[in-house]
Structure formats: C-alpha cells, structure tokens
Amino acid sequence: MIDIVRLRGTKLWLAALLTGGIASVAGAQDATLPAAPTPQVKAMKWPGGVAVQRATSGPLALSLDDAIVRGLDKNLQVLVAQANERSVHGQLLTVGNNLLPVLTAKAQTQVQQTNLAAMGFKASSFPTGLLPAGQSIPTIVKVDTTSAQLSLSQALFNVPAYYLYRAAQQSERAAAMTTLNYRGGVVLAVGTQYLLALADVSQIENAKALTKADEEVLRQATESHNAGVGTNLDVLRARVQSQTQQQVLIRAENTFAKDKIALNRLIGLPAEQELMLTDEVPYAEYAQMPLEQAKTLAFERRKDLLGLQAQMDVAGRTQKAVKFERLPSVSFNGYYGVLGETRGLYHGVFAATGTVNVPIFQEAQFRGERTVADAQLVALQRQIDSLKVSIEAQIRSAMLDVQSSAELVKYARSNVDLAAEELGDASERFKAGVDDNLPVVQSQAVLAAAQNRLVQSLYQYNQSKLTLARNTGVVETQYKTYLGR
Numbered sequence: 001m002i003d004i005v006r007l008r009g010t011k012l013w014l015a016a017l018l019t020g021g022i023a024s025v026a027g028a029q030d031a032t033l034p035a036a037p038t039p040q041v042k043a044m045k046w047p048g049g050v051a052v053q054r055a056t057s058g059p060l061a062l063s064l065d066d067a068i069v070r071g072l073d074k075n076l077q078v079l080v081a082q083a084n085e086r087s088v089h090g091q092l093l094t095v096g097n098n099l100l101p102v103l104t105a106k107a108q109t110q111v112q113q114t115n116l117a118a119m120g121f122k123a124s125s126f127p128t129g130l131l132p133a134g135q136s137i138p139t140i141v142k143v144d145t146t147s148a149q150l151s152l153s154q155a156l157f158n159v160p161a162y163y164l165y166r167a168a169q170q171s172e173r174a175a176a177m178t179t180l181n182y183r184g185g186v187v188l189a190v191g192t193q194y195l196l197a198l199a200d201v202s203q204i205e206n207a208k209a210l211t212k213a214d215e216e217v218l219r220q221a222t223e224s225h226n227a228g229v230g231t232n233l234d235v236l237r238a239r240v241q242s243q244t245q246q247q248v249l250i251r252a253e254n255t256f257a258k259d260k261i262a263l264n265r266l267i268g269l270p271a272e273q274e275l276m277l278t279d280e281v282p283y284a285e286y287a288q289m290p291l292e293q294a295k296t297l298a299f300e301r302r303k304d305l306l307g308l309q310a311q312m313d314v315a316g317r318t319q320k321a322v323k324f325e326r327l328p329s330v331s332f333n334g335y336y337g338v339l340g341e342t343r344g345l346y347h348g349v350f351a352a353t354g355t356v357n358v359p360i361f362q363e364a365q366f367r368g369e370r371t372v373a374d375a376q377l378v379a380l381q382r383q384i385d386s387l388k389v390s391i392e393a394q395i396r397s398a399m400l401d402v403q404s405s406a407e408l409v410k411y412a413r414s415n416v417d418l419a420a421e422e423l424g425d426a427s428e429r430f431k432a433g434v435d436d437n438l439p440v441v442q443s444q445a446v447l448a449a450a451q452n453r454l455v456q457s458l459y460q461y462n463q464s465k466l467t468l469a470r471n472t473g474v475v476e477t478q479y480k481t482y483l484g485r
C-alpha cells in the first residue's frame with residue numbers, strides 16, 4: 001500500500017516547483033560547444049575541496065570560443081541549476097518507487113530468558129496431580145529461536161500515484177530547460193563582454209595612432225618655430241592636442257583593464273590574470289529572417305517558454321492526480337519465511353494481506369487541492385501567453401537594432417575614410433606652409449571622433465546580433481553564424 005503521507009509530500013514538492021522552480025531568462029542552448037581547451041591556469045586546493053585558480057606568469061591566450069566554454073564550466077547559476085537537475089531526478093526516482101514492488105528480506109535470531117515466577121507463575125498455582133510425580137515446572141525458561149522471511153508489498157491500483165509520477169517526469173524536463181536557459185544567458189554575457197574588450201583594444205590602437213600623429217605635428221610645429229617660419233601659437237596648440245590625446249589613451253587603457261576584470265569574473269579566472277585576446281572584431285552582414293519565421297523558431301527553441309510549458313504539463317498531471325484521489329486504492333503486502341528453534345525444527349510461516357482503501361469523506365481536502373491545481377494551471381497559462389507577446393516584442397526590437405546598427409557601421413566607415421582624407425590634406429597644407437596647424441588639429445579631432453563612432457557601431461552591431469540570437473533561442477548553438485565567424 002502506498003503511503004499517503006509520501007504522496008502528499010510529492011504534491012507539495014511539485015507545487016513548489018510550479019510556483020518558483022524556473023527563472024525567466026530569455027533564450028538558451030540545446031547542444032554542446034566545442035571541447036574545452038587544455039587548461040592553462042594552475043589550481044590551488046583550499047580546505048573543503050574548493051579549487052581556487054591562480055594567475056599564470058604570462059598572458060593567457062583567449063579566444064571567444066574559449067571564453068564561452070570557460071564561462072559555461074564556471075558560471076555559478078549553471079552549476080546550481082545542474083545540481084537542481086540532479087535533485088529533481090532523485091525526487092523522480094523516489095516518486096517512481098511508489099509504483100514499484102517493494103521486496104525485502106529479513107533474518108533474525110534471538111535468545112530470551114524469562115523468569116516465570118516473576119510473572120506470577122508458581123508450582124503451587126497448578127492443581128495437585130496435574131503434573132507427574134517428581135516433575136516440576138521450571139521458573140526460568142530459556143528460548144532460542146531463529147527466523148527468516150521475505151516480504152513483498154505492491155500497489156495494485158492507485159491512479160493518483162501514477163499521475164504524480166508522470167508529473168515528476170515533466171518536472172525533470174522543466175529543470176533541464178532551466179539549466180539550458182542559464183547556459184544561453186552565459187553565452188550572451190560572455191560574448192558581449194568579450195566583444196566589449198575587443199572594442200577597448202580597438203580604441204587603444206586608435207588612440208596610440210593619433211598620439212603618434214599628434215607627436216609628429218608637435219615636432220613639425222616646433223621645428224617650424226625654431227626655423228622662424230612658424231608661430232609659438234602653433235606649438236602651444238600642437239602641445240595641447242598631444243596631451244589631450246595622451247589623456248584619451250590613458251582612459252582607454254583603464255577601461256580595457258576594468259573590462260578584462262569583468263571578463264575574468266564571468267569565466268572564472270582571477271582578477272589579476274592577464275589576457276591576450278586572440279580574436280579580432282568580427283564583422284559580417286547578416287541577412288535577417290522574416291519576423292514570422294523568427295517567431296516560430298523562438299516558440300520552438302526558447303527555453304524559458306519550453307520550461308513554462310513543461311511546468312504546465314506538471315500542473316495538468318498534478319490536477320489529474322488530485323481529481324482521482326476519490327477513487328479507491330488497492331494494495332497487497334505479505335511475507336513468507338521459516339521460524340523455529342535455532343538448533344531444532346523449523347516451520348514455514350506466511351501472511352498475505354490485500355487492502356482496499358476507500359476515502360469516505362475528505363471533501364475539504366480534495367476541494368482545496370483541486371482549487372490549488374486549477375489556480376496553478378490558470379497562472380501558468382497566463383504566463384505563457386504573456387511570454388509569447390514579450391518574445392515577439394523582443395525579436396522586433398532586436399531586429400530593429402540589427403538593422404539600424406548595420407547602417408551606422410556603413411556610415412561610420414565612410415566617415416573614417418573621409419576624416420582620414422581631410423587630415424591628409426590639412427597635413428600637406430601645413431607642411432607646405434600654406435596654412436597653420438589649426439586645420440590639422442581640427443581634422444585629427446574629427447578623425448578621432450569618427451574612429452570612436454566606428455568602434456562603438458561595430459560593437460553595437462555584433463551585440464545586437466547576439467541579442468537577436470538570444471531572443472530566438474539559438475545563441476549558444478549559432479552565435480558563430482550570427483557574428484559571421
């Protein structure tokens with residue numbers, strides 16, 4: 001017979017899963033990434049078995065793929081979700097055991113000595129002549145027995161237990177969707193941070209190039225002034241521009257250092273670990289799919305939506321379990337074994353019991369559980385409907401970002417080319433003595449602004465493509481395709 005207390009505990013566990021089991025994070029992955037690279041970071045064991053990584057002596061070469069693999073291996077949310085998957089699987093096994101036969105074997109031997117006199121049995125209590133002459137009843141009795149038996153219990157008919165088991169199966173799927181959901185979030189976070197670090201590298205390279213150009217302008221202005229063909233104003237103007245560009249370089253290097261710390265944190269590396277980013281800033285035009293096709297793909301691949309649908313199945317099967325609680329349950333239990341004196345004869349013993357449990361009046365409990373199950377179904381359905389609307393809005397927004405940022409990249413590249421051409425003309429006029437260095441300084445500022453906008457536009461374009469992949473639920477499997485790698 002199935003223990004009704006265990007069944008009710010199972011329903012409470014399923015209810016807890018429905019009310020707070022899955023976090024809503026957009027998108028996920030459902031396939032494995034390339035194998036993790038050979039570890040290049042030393043590990044130091046601390047008490048308790050926790051591995052704390054230490055920085056290597058030199059920079060660690062890191063590609064985007066390596067960063068994502070490390071992030072998936074080290075992210076706390078993913079690790080906790082995987083532990084929750086194992087916990088839910090254990091609960092599933094526990095619930096499934098309610099439907100399986102329980103077979104146990106038991107053997108025991110015991111020696112017992114009883115004082116009959118202490119229990120009130122005395123020879124004087126028996127009628128005279130009952131015992132043969134010269135015979136007496138011993139007051140100390142010693143019993144040495146041994147027994148062995150095999151017990152079996154089996155639920156023969158219990159509809160609520162069956163539906164609770166089916167609900168537990170869906171809860172395991174819901175937990176798996178949660179893990180995949182977090183993995184997709186990690187891919188987006190790590191990919192975005194890596195692209196941001198690449199943008200920082202580009203900003204530093206641009207700042208260094210402009211710094212060298214400003215130093216050359218300052219050298220030319222100084223030589224012209226010393227030769228008596230230039231003014232001190234040109235020297236001061238060039239010096240101010242050179243120092244201003246030095247400040248830009250310092251800020252860019254500081255930003256890069258902080259963004260590397262954030263990247264290290266995401267992929268489980270120590271903050272002091274130096275990185276050498278091996279990838280370049282990706283750029284590839286992306287042909288967007290039609291909106292309806294993107295929505296269909298998202299409804300099939302978004303793990304937050306699939307998780308809610310799995311929870312819906314859990315709630316539906318739990319509702320059926322509650323509905324059929326009014327049905328009788330049939331169970332069987334019994335045993336067969338031997339019992340006898342340890343050094344004597346043994347005799348077979350057995351028991352067979354069939355049990356029929358019929359709930360007579362538990363109406364308040366049944367109605368209360370049915371109301372809870374109905375409310376969970378309604379709430380989950382409304383969440384699913386709301387999430388579908390949100391998915392469409394997210395996809396539309398991401399598509400607009402991809403489209404606009406692609407146009408911005410084109411114009412930014414054109415502006416950089418025009419600004420570079422303008423700077424070249426101004427520099428030639430200054431060298432020829434036709435004009436002072438004010439147009440050169442102004443052209444350098446325009447070029448710096450154009451290069452900065454290009455770097456930002458490229459970052460926004462790649463980041464918006466990753467976001468679109470996330471919103472359609474394919475970022476972990478297709479981020480390379482979206483980035484054009």
